[in-house]
Ligand SMILES: Cc1ncc(COP(=O)(O)O)c(C=O)c1O
């Protein structure tokens with residue numbers, strides 16, 4: 001333990017996670033660690049809900065789970081209840097959001113962050129091809145938006161560098177030309193204070209298996225603000241988004257609210273694992289999480305920035321998420337060696353080492369142990 005851990009107000013929260021003490025886990029920005037309560041809950045869902053209640057469970061909490069769990073996610077991203085649906089993958093939700101954002105537009109282009117996580121770019125390309133709009137990759141610092149722009153898809157925190165965009169300023173910039181913005185919150189949900197409602201964000205998506213600790217393949221989320229729901233027409237008109245799914249109507253009439261963002265039968269085991277995983281935030285302030293995230297990353301940075309051959313590519317100011325990325329020509333081999341010593345981060349091609357810091361369970365001693373291991377290997 002370091003002195004910093006001794007005075008960390010979030011230190012007790014680590015006990016809520018099932019982590020081995022000899023492992024330094026710095027990859028919660030790719031797959032979050034399991035909250036202890038998840039295993040029992042999944043067993044209860046299988047044995048009691050599915051096992052004993054059988055199909056009756058659909059009307060005993062399963063059917064509404066995408067909206068109920070959505071409200072829990074909403075609390076972490078500044079969305080009032082009734083505006084977040086949990087389900088599908090982030091990729092599918094990006095598709096739904098972009099298609100809805102350009103539906104009926106007379107504008108010509110979709111703008112996507114040129115350095116985006118690949119799936120966002122791939123899906124934006126498909127949406128452009130399906131709708132006949134142009135796709136224009138642009139750097140966030142020079143978006144060059146005009147009245148031709150229909151929608152802009154951006155990552156709040158860049159997966160490779162950890163750079164965070166100014167959501168307030170960029171949202172305003174997009175709105176100034178009358179376009180819509182879709183924010184991908186994969187690398188920020190759960191660790192940064194986000195104010196979707198207050199900033200008037202048009203649409204947002206994110207995954208729940210990173211800092212939200214929902215587990216591998218946990219369902220993603222889609223935010224549609226209440227005022228935009230009546231006109232939100234997404235392309236995947238599955239029956240669970242229908243106003244009256246059990247009427248089994250021939251024609252599709254969307255639900256008037258957030259349920260219209262749903263598509264098919266929700267993955268209940270993953271959904272309810274996420275549900276209980278989100279309880280680790282009870283009583284936790286996102287401001288404390290953010291403060292600790294900045295301190296952890298600053299501490300780690302101070303320990304590694306002068307190591308030979310290493311270049312820190314994560315911004316040094318507050319415009320960063322909760323990771324530190326290092327460039328090194330032998331990044332892949334270095335990460336293999338670190339993992340061999342139970343220090344788990346990841347490598348992104350061609351030459352980036354990523355270390356993600358999850359303030360709910362990472363300690364300052366994790367940062368120190370990782371930096372010491374890296375120094376020894378180098
Ligand atoms: C920014 C971003 N968007 C999307 C995804 C993933 O999308 P999906 O959940 O569909 O695999 C990731 C990570 O995998 C990501 O980092």
Ligand SMILES: Nc1c(O)cccc1C(=O)C[C@H](N)C(=O)O
Pocket residue numbers: 029030031117159186348
């Ligand atoms: N979603 C992932 C997966 O299914 C397997 C391995 C890694 C991932 C990731 O989340 C990668 C991650 N989005 C990244 O920032 O690189």
